[in-house]
Amino acid sequence: MKLVTIEAKFSEGNALQAREIFERQSLSVRQMKGCLTYKFYNGGAGSIGIIQKWETQDAFEAYRRSDTFAVLGKELKPLMTEPPITTIAEINGG
Secondary structure, eight states, X not given: OEEEEEEEEEOHHHHHHHHXXXXXXXXXXXXXXXXXXXXXXXXXXXXXXXXXXXXXHHHHHHHHTSHHHHHHHHHHGGXXXXXXXXXXXXXXXX
16 A cells, blocks of 8 residues: 655745645545545644545556546646655555
8 A cells, every 4th residue: 555645835925826736636536546544734834634545556647547646736826836746655454
């Protein structure tokens, strides 16, 4: 299983808009084959964290090639104050 964490930073004025974009796309992501978890948390000071769990690396890569991922990038990148930090780890069990 793959555990993916992403921390994205936005100006405080753009954080709410970014959260709305994530939430709008989240149902589509959660319905993708192999997606076990897709959740958000507020990291404070304009930071939004995303926790994702995927059954396999292939399932995660399929998400990264999806239209949903492309839309997220297109809409979110202009709002970010710096590139997101992504961590991918292999985990065992649920």
